[in-house]
Amino acid sequence: MNVQEITNEEIVHKQVYWGHASGGNGGQGQQEQPIEISYPTTEVVGRGSFGVVFTTTIQQSGEMVAIKKVLQDRRFKNRELEIMKLLQHPNVIDLKYYFYEKDPHGEVYLNLILDYMPQSLYQRLRHFVHLTSIMPRLEIKCYMYQLFKALNYLHHHANVCHRDIKPQNLLVDPQTWELKLCDFGSAKQLKPTEPNVSYICSRYYRAPELIFGATNYSNQIDIWSSGCVMAELLLGQPMFPGESGIDQLVEIIKILGTPSKQEICAMNPNYMEHKFPQIKPIPLYKVFKKEDDATVEFLINMLKYDPLERFNSLQCLCAPYFDELRFATDDLKQVVDNLKLLAFDYETELGHLTEDQLAAVKLKLMPSII
Numbered sequence: 001m002n003v004q005e006i007t008n009e010e011i012v013h014k015q016v017y018w019g020h021a022s023g024g025n026g027g028q029g030q031q032e033q034p035i036e037i038s039y040p041t042t043e044v045v046g047r048g049s050f051g052v053v054f055t056t057t058i059q060q061s062g063e064m065v066a067i068k069k070v071l072q073d074r075r076f077k078n079r080e081l082e083i084m085k086l087l088q089h090p091n092v093i094d095l096k097y098y099f100y101e102k103d104p105h106g107e108v109y110l111n112l113i114l115d116y117m118p119q120s121l122y123q124r125l126r127h128f129v130h131l132t133s134i135m136p137r138l139e140i141k142c143y144m145y146q147l148f149k150a151l152n153y154l155h156h157h158a159n160v161c162h163r164d165i166k167p168q169n170l171l172v173d174p175q176t177w178e179l180k181l182c183d184f185g186s187a188k189q190l191k192p193t194e195p196n197v198s199y200i201c202s203r204y205y206r207a208p209e210l211i212f213g214a215t216n217y218s219n220q221i222d223i224w225s226s227g228c229v230m231a232e233l234l235l236g237q238p239m240f241p242g243e244s245g246i247d248q249l250v251e252i253i254k255i256l257g258t259p260s261k262q263e264i265c266a267m268n269p270n271y272m273e274h275k276f277p278q279i280k281p282i283p284l285y286k287v288f289k290k291e292d293d294a295t296v297e298f299l300i301n302m303l304k305y306d307p308l309e310r311f312n313s314l315q316c317l318c319a320p321y322f323d324e325l326r327f328a329t330d331d332l333k334q335v336v337d338n339l340k341l342l343a344f345d346y347e348t349e350l351g352h353l354t355e356d357q358l359a360a361v362k363l364k365l366m367p368s369i370i
């Protein structure tokens with residue numbers, strides 16, 4: 001049976017809710033009114049720990065979407081849904097609609113209807129590894145810039161920490177080099193006064209403070225993970241491939257050296273009494289021999305033990321590593337313009353800055369409009 005036959009046979013009709021309130025007055029009325037959509041059922045494209053994802057096309061609008069179906073525990077509000085309703089940014093997967101459905105056993109499933117993206121960054125990297133080739137450095141730079149635009153919006157506007165940044169959760173279009181962040185199943189609005197579980201984030205990408213069991217960590221854990229993602233894109237393999245929770249720390253120490261007393265205190269003060277074997281760091285310019293100084297410098301600023309020493313997402317955007325995008329010409333300028341990399345929304349992306357900070361940041365991020 002071919003796909004056409006399947007799509008002709010199985011068109012489903014669903015009453016769905018809008019993903020966001022719309023209209024100037026908050027549009028609550030519209031959001032709460034269900035509408036009917038129809039789509040052909042198709043094959044599953046992704047299987048995560050919490051559910052399945054399949055892609056289809058909404059018949060009424062012609063939009064390609066991905067539908068993520070997760071088992072809903074009736075006792076709790078679904079945090080992924082609540083957070084996705086808040087988020088609207090060009091580099092964050094958009095929640096278009098959602099609906100609930102019951103299976104024959106009475107289990108309730110939440111279905112999130114999301115923007116469709118053709119590939120994950122994990123798949124994109126595997127493509128180059130299979131060809132025994134490398135990902136073009138400019139492609140990496142465009143993806144990283146969009147990731148930091150997404151994180152700057154999440155951290156500074158929505159006050160959301162993603163807590164699971166990894167190549168599998170970065171969706172890309174290899175034709176345009178567009179990137180969107182997905183999977184908000186671990187995301188949370190962190191409050192400085194409330195503890196948070198440290199057993200989050202996928203192993204290779206876990207910030208050292210999480211491995212040290214900190215419960216007072218900050219949005220800076222996402223920056224560490226992003227540094228690991230960039231390192232992996234450059235190396236073609238994970239930078240810190242730990243085989244277990246504690247081996248993850250060993251892998252980090254093998255390259256960054258043993259953290260100092262001060263750094264351990266900054267990660268988790270309760271660990272101060274532990275003794276670690278003294279390992280000398282390997283300078284990152286030796287690990288990334290073929291990369292230029294701006295690239296290595298940028299990695300150094302993301303992969304710092306002390307979370308407060310690490311660049312935050314806006315500092316990452318301002319890094320000299322991205323100057324090449326700001327002063328692009330010819331084909332690269334076309335890519336930068338298509339992706340609207342140098343466009344920022346003042347309220348949602350730069351609204352947290354004072355007037356003086358804003359002036360300095362504008363000078364850096366949008367040199368052509370000054």
Ligand SMILES: Nc1ncnc2c1ncn2[C@@H]1O[C@H](COP(=O)(O)OP(=O)(O)OP(=O)(O)O)[C@@H](O)[C@H]1O
Pocket residue numbers: 045046047048049050051052053055065066068093114115116117118119120168169171182183184185
């Ligand atoms: N919007 C989308 N467009 C295309 N593919 C998607 C989309 N969202 C998810 N996928 C695919 O489905 C996979 C799983 O999605 P997601 O990470 O959201 O699910 P999960 O159950 O939370 O997974 P995990 O076990 O990683 O936490 C993704 O890695 C991706 O391959």
